[in-house]
Amino acid sequence: MSSYGRQTTSLVLYFNFHFFLSLFCYLPVPVVFSALSSNQQTTMIDLSNSLNASAGGALPWDVNKEPNPCSWKGVGCNSPTNSFVIRISLSGHSLSSSDFLPLVCWIESLQVLDVSSNRLTTIPPGFVSDCGKLGELKLLNFSMNNLVGPLPDFVGFSGLEALDFAQNNLSGSIGSELDGLVKLRSLSLTFNHFAGHVPTLLGKSKVLEELQLSANIFDGPIPAELVGYKNLTLIDLSGNRLTGSIPAWIGELAKLEVLNLSANKLSGGIPQSISNITSLWRFAANSNDFNEKIPGGITKHLKNLDLSYNKLNGSIPSDLLSAMNLQTVDLSNNRLDGPVPETLSPSLVRLRLASNSLDGKIPSAAIATHDKLTYLEMENNNLTGSIPPELGDCRKLALLNLAQNQLSGALPAKLGNLSSLEVLRLQSNNLSGGIPFQITQLPKLSILNISWNSLNGSIPPSVSNMQNLINMNLQGNKLSGSIPVGIASMDSLMELQLGENQLSGDIPRMPTSLRIALNLSSNLFQGPIPETLSSLSELEILDLSNNKFSVVSF
Numbered sequence: 001m002s003s004y005g006r007q008t009t010s011l012v013l014y015f016n017f018h019f020f021l022s023l024f025c026y027l028p029v030p031v032v033f034s035a036l037s038s039n040q041q042t043t044m045i046d047l048s049n050s051l052n053a054s055a056g057g058a059l060p061w062d063v064n065k066e067p068n069p070c071s072w073k074g075v076g077c078n079s080p081t082n083s084f085v086i087r088i089s090l091s092g093h094s095l096s097s098s099d100f101l102p103l104v105c106w107i108e109s110l111q112v113l114d115v116s117s118n119r120l121t122t123i124p125p126g127f128v129s130d131c132g133k134l135g136e137l138k139l140l141n142f143s144m145n146n147l148v149g150p151l152p153d154f155v156g157f158s159g160l161e162a163l164d165f166a167q168n169n170l171s172g173s174i175g176s177e178l179d180g181l182v183k184l185r186s187l188s189l190t191f192n193h194f195a196g197h198v199p200t201l202l203g204k205s206k207v208l209e210e211l212q213l214s215a216n217i218f219d220g221p222i223p224a225e226l227v228g229y230k231n232l233t234l235i236d237l238s239g240n241r242l243t244g245s246i247p248a249w250i251g252e253l254a255k256l257e258v259l260n261l262s263a264n265k266l267s268g269g270i271p272q273s274i275s276n277i278t279s280l281w282r283f284a285a286n287s288n289d290f291n292e293k294i295p296g297g298i299t300k301h302l303k304n305l306d307l308s309y310n311k312l313n314g315s316i317p318s319d320l321l322s323a324m325n326l327q328t329v330d331l332s333n334n335r336l337d338g339p340v341p342e343t344l345s346p347s348l349v350r351l352r353l354a355s356n357s358l359d360g361k362i363p364s365a366a367i368a369t370h371d372k373l374t375y376l377e378m379e380n381n382n383l384t385g386s387i388p389p390e391l392g393d394c395r396k397l398a399l400l401n402l403a404q405n406q407l408s409g410a411l412p413a414k415l416g417n418l419s420s421l422e423v424l425r426l427q428s429n430n431l432s433g434g435i436p437f438q439i440t441q442l443p444k445l446s447i448l449n450i451s452w453n454s455l456n457g458s459i460p461p462s463v464s465n466m467q468n469l470i471n472m473n474l475q476g477n478k479l480s481g482s483i484p485v486g487i488a489s490m491d492s493l494m495e496l497q498l499g500e501n502q503l504s505g506d507i508p509r510m511p512t513s514l515r516i517a518l519n520l521s522s523n524l525f526q527g528p529i530p531e532t533l534s535s536l537s538e539l540e541i542l543d544l545s546n547n548k549f550s551v552v553s554f
């Protein structure tokens with residue numbers, strides 16, 4: 001009896017289990033789990049109507065086509081049950097009316113609201129007061145709108161971690177509007193018209209990690225209060241009107257990774273304490289008025305350093321360019337003197353030392369082993385000696401600019417090994433000897449400027465190999481002989497400057513690609529002006545002056 005009973009029970013259980021399985025497998029899942037609360041369902045439909053009105057019917061939310069708001073584009077619900085809305089993204093819908101915003105605050109479970117890239121001009125007061133109560137709200141993105149007026153006063157928003165107002169038209173100074181945001185980790189106010197001092201009340205609990213205030217009109221000094229935000233990893237104050245110097249306490253922000261102070265009016269020196277920040281990999285302080293010597297050691301941990309366009313003086317510290325991780329350094333347009341340091345980091349990709357008063361030789365040993373170096377710019381200095389042939393070993397080199405120095409000696413044939421070279425500028429030096437044919441073997445070269453040197457001999461006939469060359473400037477040398485006939489096939493050539501040499505002979509057919517200029521002035525050409533020049537229909541400047549061309553008389 002009892003055993004029979006047990007059997008029956010298990011039979012029933014078996015059937016139930018099977019029934020459950022078939023429900024699970026064969027009916028559409030959303031029907032089983034469609035559980036967005038009726039409150040949120042109603043709110044979402046109200047929101048959709050409000051948006052539809054302001055977007056003129058352009059919004060892809062249509063409850064008649066898709067009854068479940070969790071499936072609407074830009075809407076995210078909790079998974080897997082889809083029982084409440086956690087994310088609303090209305091980025092890029094050309095919305096200009098803010099009327100819908102207070103409705104959003106009915107969604108208590110909302111974590112992310114992204115209304116970036118619209119045309120909103122105001123934030124209704126009701127939005128701040130109501131949404132401030134949403135304890136789950138973590139991210140508010142109002143970037144790329146047309147918001148005007150002052151920053152709203154944020155009351156509540158106790159869970160807000162990221163606030164983005166970048167690229168609006170907000171103005172006024174900032175006091176305590178943000179201080180209530182106790183969880184704020186990321187703040188962006190870039191590209192607005194905020195003025196006054198850099199805000200310092202950025203969340204009472206000081207957990208801020210990213211502070212982006214670039215491209216405003218903040219003035220005054222870098223405020224000392226910032227040192228209290230020990231979790232800062234990113235500070236971008238670039239493009240403001242900050243004055244004073246960089247405080248030494250910056251070295252106490254031990255988690256800092258990126259520090260951008262470029263394009264301000266900061267002066268004084270670069271603090272040595274920068275070298276204490278082991279996590280700092282990017283530091284830009286270009287386009288300010290820094291006017292002291294660069295301290296040693298500051299690149300110890302850096303990958304990228306930009307100190308260009310300042311008034312830094314003294315010589316470059318011998319260790320500055322040698323740090324193992326260093327990839328890009330820009331010290332151009334300063335008042336640096338003395339030699340280029342002997343040791344360069346093996347990681348260097350870009351080195352810009354242009355427009356200073358550096359002297360001495362280009363350190364050949366330092367340069368020889370640099371297989372990552374891609375951009376080397378040392379123009380407009382006082383460098384002497386010859387161009388080290390070792391530069392030919394920098395296999396990645398795409399740009400070499402040593403123009404406007406006092407370099408002498410020969411143009412090294414080994415530069416012909418630079419198979420990636422696109423731009424070679426060596427003009428306004430004192431180079432002598434001939435143009436080695438190897439230079440014409442550079443397959444990618446598009447700009448060759450070796451004007452205003454003392455190069456002699458003739459133009460190698462192999463120039464016609466340079467099928468990618470756009471500008472060839474050999475002006476102001478001592479070149480003799482005739483122009484190679486093969487020049488006609490240089491199909492990319494748009495500018496040919498051969499003036500002020502001692503060239504002679506017949507003028508060959510010129511490439512029809514010539515556009516910018518053909519300058520043959522001040523040479524020794526004679527005879528009639530060739531008729532073939534008339535086929536250069538796109539040419540803007542043709543200068544044949546100061547030769548001995550014969551005047552055709554009838």
Ligand SMILES: *[C@@H]1O[C@H](CO)[C@@H](O)[C@H](O)[C@H]1NC(C)=O
Nearest residue numbers: 049052053056057061062063
């Ligand atoms: C959206 O608005 C358009 C007209 O502006 C209307 O035709 C359409 O029915 C509306 N859609 C919804 C879902 O309300």
Ligand SMILES: *[C@@H]1O[C@H](CO)[C@@H](O)[C@H](O)[C@H]1NC(C)=O
Nearest residue numbers: 091116117141143162163164
């Ligand atoms: C805000 O939106 C813009 C554009 O959609 C995006 O680039 C930016 O990263 C977003 N900000 C945050 C903090 O997520």
Ligand SMILES: *[C@@H]1O[C@H](CO)[C@@H](O)[C@H](O)[C@H]1NC(C)=O
Nearest residue numbers: 145146147148168169170193
């Ligand atoms: C920002 O405001 C200025 C006037 O203060 C106005 O000229 C400009 O067009 C506005 N820009 C945008 C993107 O609204």
Ligand SMILES: *[C@@H]1O[C@H](CO)[C@@H](O)[C@H](O)[C@H]1NC(C)=O
Nearest residue numbers: 205206207208228229230231
């Ligand atoms: C900094 O971050 C750590 C962990 O990310 C956190 O424990 C700490 O409270 C934060 N705040 C400060 C002020 O250090």
Ligand SMILES: *[C@@H]1O[C@H](CO)[C@@H](O)[C@H](O)[C@H]1NC(C)=O
Nearest residue numbers: 248251271272273274275276
């Ligand atoms: C670097 O940090 C150490 C230890 O905190 C400190 O003694 C030293 O003065 C700091 N150096 C600079 C240049 O600030």
Ligand SMILES: *[C@@H]1O[C@H](CO)[C@@H](O)[C@H](O)[C@H]1NC(C)=O
Nearest residue numbers: 214238239260262282283284
């Ligand atoms: C610093 O900011 C300027 C302007 O905002 C920007 O152009 C530059 O790329 C930034 N530099 C670094 C190193 O982040």
Ligand SMILES: *[C@@H]1O[C@H](CO)[C@@H](O)[C@H](O)[C@H]1NC(C)=O
Nearest residue numbers: 291292293311312313314315
């Ligand atoms: C650098 O310039 C400052 C003034 O800006 C001057 O006091 C200092 O002597 C200069 N140093 C060198 C090495 O020229």
Ligand SMILES: *[C@@H]1O[C@H](CO)[C@@H](O)[C@H](O)[C@H]1NC(C)=O
Nearest residue numbers: 356357358359380381382383
């Ligand atoms: C180069 O050095 C000479 C003297 O050696 C000096 O007169 C000249 O100003 C220097 N030029 C530059 C750009 O530093």
Ligand SMILES: *[C@@H]1O[C@H](CO)[C@@H](O)[C@H](O)[C@H]1NC(C)=O
Nearest residue numbers: 392413414415416417418438
């Ligand atoms: C480098 O250039 C030299 C001199 O022009 C040449 O002898 C050598 O073969 C070249 N090496 C390579 C790898 O191209």
Ligand SMILES: *[C@@H]1O[C@H](CO)[C@@H](O)[C@H](O)[C@H]1NC(C)=O
Nearest residue numbers: 406408409429430431432454
């Ligand atoms: C250029 O070099 C020649 C020797 O090749 C030398 O006589 C002349 O003085 C140098 N000119 C300049 C301006 O350094």
Ligand SMILES: *[C@@H]1O[C@H](CO)[C@@H](O)[C@H](O)[C@H]1NC(C)=O
Nearest residue numbers: 427428447449451452471473
């Ligand atoms: C080449 O150098 C000369 C002299 O500095 C300059 O005038 C010319 O613009 C340069 N050409 C190119 C294409 O860079």
Ligand SMILES: *[C@@H]1O[C@H](CO)[C@@H](O)[C@H](O)[C@H]1NC(C)=O
Nearest residue numbers: 432433434454455456457458
């Ligand atoms: C080029 O000039 C050098 C001196 O710099 C001279 O030795 C050589 O003979 C000259 N070559 C020609 C072809 O004039």
